Amino acid sequence: AQKITQTQPGMFVQEKEAVTLDCTYDTSDQSYGLFWYKQPSSGEMIFLIYQGSYDEQNATEGRYSLNFQKARKSANLVISASQLGDSAMYFCAMRGRSGGTASKLTFGTGTRLQVTL
Amino acid sequence: NAGVMQNPRHLVRRRGQEARLRCSPMKGHSHVYWYRQLPEEGLKFMVYLQKENIIDESGMPKERFSAEFPKEGPSILRIQQVVRGDSAAYFCASRQGAQEAFFGQGTRLTVV
Numbered sequence: 001a002q003k004i005t006q007t008q009p010g011m012f013v014q015e016k017e018a019v020t021l022d023c024t025y026d027t028s029d030q031s032y033g034l035f036w037y038k039q040p041s042s043g044e045m046i047f048l049i050y051q052g053s054y055d056e057q058n059a060t061e062g063r064y065s066l067n068f069q070k071a072r073k074s075a076n077l078v079i080s081a082s083q084l085g086d087s088a089m090y091f092c093a094m095r096g097r098s099g100g101t102a103s104k105l106t107f108g109t110g111t112r113l114q115v116t117l
Numbered sequence: 118n119a120g121v122m123q124n125p126r127h128l129v130r131r132r133g134q135e136a137r138l139r140c141s142p143m144k145g146h147s148h149v150y151w152y153r154q155l156p157e158e159g160l161k162f163m164v165y166l167q168k169e170n171i172i173d174e175s176g177m178p179k180e181r182f183s184a185e186f187p188k189e190g191p192s193i194l195r196i197q198q199v200v201r202g203d204s205a206a207y208f209c210a211s212r213q214g215a216q217e218a219f220f221g222q223g224t225r226l227t228v229v
Contacts, residue, residue, distance in 0.1 A: 037220075044220065107152075
């Protein structure tokens with residue numbers, strides 16, 4: 001079975017500062033993918049960034065980067081230069097690549113980020 | 118190229134009624150997933166369908182819930198005899214091949 005753990009129910013960050021949202025995972029799959037999604041108050045799920053388990057480089061997408069530490073089974077999201085519009089729920093998720101875990105995403109419980117002036 | 122379209126966005130049903138949630142995947146996508154999000158929780162997988170086939174329904178409640186993805190038309194998640202505990206946001210996602218899954222905006226079901 002796959003499991004995603006997000007231990008920070010809520011985080012505050014000042015505008016223009018960087019923030020790290022924690023995510024650890026557990027899986028017996030050798031090959032898997034890790035994702036971060038943003039859910040603003042309007043409710044939609046917005047894909048932010050993806051990291052494959054065999055990718056050697058940490059993924060980056062604009063102000064988002066994924067700090068992937070495979071041995072520690074962690075996939076933390078780093079948001080640089082926070083903006084007020086970054087205030088939202090952030091979900092870490094994973095998808096296996098084989099057998100019964102293939103395709104479907106397993107989500108964590110989320111971290112609510114509040115960006116302050 | 119329109120994204121994943123879900124309708125309705127909001128649905129109110131009385132206890133005991135049926136709820137039908139629709140999902141039109143992105144053009145060319147033949148894989149559809151349904152997830153449920155209870156208030157203040159993450160999304161939980163319900164069912165994975167390809168055209169006309171249920172591939173994985175391990176997350177579906179055994180009773181009252183069903184899903185289909187016909188050859189023509191949208192995917193439908195059907196909840197019979199709704200109860201208050203069914204109140205949640207229901208998300209549909211679609212993908213094609215090894216691509217990332219894209220989510221719709223969700224249907225918020227309220228059972229009164």
